[in-house]
Amino acid sequence: MKPIINYFKQTDKLYWLIMLSISAYSLLLLKPIPPSSSGRSYFTVQLIAIVIGYCGAIFLTLIDYREIANYWYLVAGFCLFLIVYTHIFGVAVTSSGGINAKAWIKLPGGTFQPSELVKIGFMITFSKHLSELKKRELLESFPQVILLACHAMVPILLVHFQGDDGTAVIFFCMFLSMTFGAGVQLRYFAAVFAAIAIGFPIAWQYILKDYQKMRLTSFLHPENDPLKDGYQQYRGMLSIGSGQFWGRGLFNSDTRVSKKVVPVQEKDFIFSVAGELLGFVGCMLILLLLTLLLFRTLRIARKSPDCLGSSICFGFFGMVAAQALFNLGMCLSLLPVMGVTLPFFSAGGSSASCLYFGFGLVMSVYMHKVSPDKVSLQHKF
Numbered sequence: 001m002k003p004i005i006n007y008f009k010q011t012d013k014l015y016w017l018i019m020l021s022i023s024a025y026s027l028l029l030l031k032p033i034p035p036s037s038s039g040r041s042y043f044t045v046q047l048i049a050i051v052i053g054y055c056g057a058i059f060l061t062l063i064d065y066r067e068i069a070n071y072w073y074l075v076a077g078f079c080l081f082l083i084v085y086t087h088i089f090g091v092a093v094t095s096s097g098g099i100n101a102k103a104w105i106k107l108p109g110g111t112f113q114p115s116e117l118v119k120i121g122f123m124i125t126f127s128k129h130l131s132e133l134k135k136r137e138l139l140e141s142f143p144q145v146i147l148l149a150c151h152a153m154v155p156i157l158l159v160h161f162q163g164d165d166g167t168a169v170i171f172f173c174m175f176l177s178m179t180f181g182a183g184v185q186l187r188y189f190a191a192v193f194a195a196i197a198i199g200f201p202i203a204w205q206y207i208l209k210d211y212q213k214m215r216l217t218s219f220l221h222p223e224n225d226p227l228k229d230g231y232q233q234y235r236g237m238l239s240i241g242s243g244q245f246w247g248r249g250l251f252n253s254d255t256r257v258s259k260k261v262v263p264v265q266e267k268d269f270i271f272s273v274a275g276e277l278l279g280f281v282g283c284m285l286i287l288l289l290l291t292l293l294l295f296r297t298l299r300i301a302r303k304s305p306d307c308l309g310s311s312i313c314f315g316f317f318g319m320v321a322a323q324a325l326f327n328l329g330m331c332l333s334l335l336p337v338m339g340v341t342l343p344f345f346s347a348g349g350s351s352a353s354c355l356y357f358g359f360g361l362v363m364s365v366y367m368h369k370v371s372p373d374k375v376s377l378q379h380k381f
Helices: 002-010 015-029 042-061 067-069 072-089 115-135 141-163 165-182 186-206 212-220 232-240 270-303 307-331 351-366 372-380
Strands: 091-094 098-106 110-112
Touching: 015 042, 015 186, 015 212, 015 270, 042 351, 067 072, 067 115, 067 307, 067 351, 072 098, 072 115, 072 141, 098 115, 110 351, 115 141, 115 165, 115 307, 115 351, 165 186, 165 270, 165 307, 232 270, 232 307, 270 307, 270 351
Parallel strands: none
Antiparallel strands: 091 098, 098 110
C-alpha cells in the first residue's frame, strides 16, 4: 500500500483527477447505447480498453521518458512494421462519411487500429528528433527543417495510402504543434499554409473526384440532402438539439439514442449522445474536461526541463486538440465528416487505450522533470 501512496505523491494529482473524470463520463455516455449487431456492449469494451490504457500509462510513468526516447529507433521500426503489415494484411472497415480504410488488423475477439499506436510512437521519435536539433542549435537550419517535414510525411503518407485521411490530418496537426512548441521559426509555418492555400484550388480542380467534392461541401447544408450525403450530420444535429438544456435523461428508453437514429453514434457522433441525453450541460461538460486536460498538458510542457519532454507534451496536446476540434466540427456541421473520433469519449478499444498511453508519457515528463543525476544527488544528501 505504501509504494502506491508514494507513487501518487509524485504524480500530478489534478491531471489524474481530470483523466479519471473523463473516463467515468465516457463510460456513462456509452452505457445507454444499445449493443452492436454482434451483441457486444460498447460500455464493456470501453471499460476493458480504459483498464488496459491505465495499466500501460502507469507502466510508462515508472520509466524516465529520456530512457524511452533513447530507443527511438526500435519505436520507429516497430511503427513502420505495424503500418506496412496493416497495408498488406489489414482489413477494411467502413466508417462515417463514406470512409473505407484498410487500417485495421484482426485480433482474437476483435480488431485493432495500428495507426493509433503509431501516433504514440510518433510522439516519441519526433520529440527525439526535435530535441537533438535543439541541442545542436540546428532548428533554424532550412535543410534540417526539411528533414523534420520528411520525418512527419512518413506516417502521414502511409496512413493516407491506407485510405485513412482523417488520421493523416491528425498526424499533420501533431507535426505543427510539436514544431511550434520546439521553437521552429514562424516563417516556415507561413510557407506551409501558403502552400496549402495554393495547392487546394489545384487539387479541387484536377485531383478530387466529384464524390469527394460532395463530401467536402455537404456539411454546409446537410438538410438539403438529409437522406444521402447530409444524412448523418443532419440526424446528429437533431439529436443534439432535442436535448435542449438539461437533456432527455441518461437512461430514458424512448430516445433517438436507444433507437440508433444517428449512424455510428457510439464513435464519431458520441457528442450527439451527450447532447440528447444530457443536453447543453452535458455538452459543455465534455468541452470543460477536454479544455482542462489540454491546459494542464501545456502547464507540464512549460515546466519540462528539456525540449524532449516539452515536445512529448505538445505532441499529446496536438493529437487531443486536433481530434476534439475536428470531431466537434463534424457533429456541429462546421466541418465535413472525416471519421475522426472524440478523444477519450468515443467507443473504440484501439483509440482509447493508446490515448491513455499518451497520457502516461506526459505524466512521465512530469514525474521525471528532475534529471536522474540530480535525483540521485538529492537522495544521497
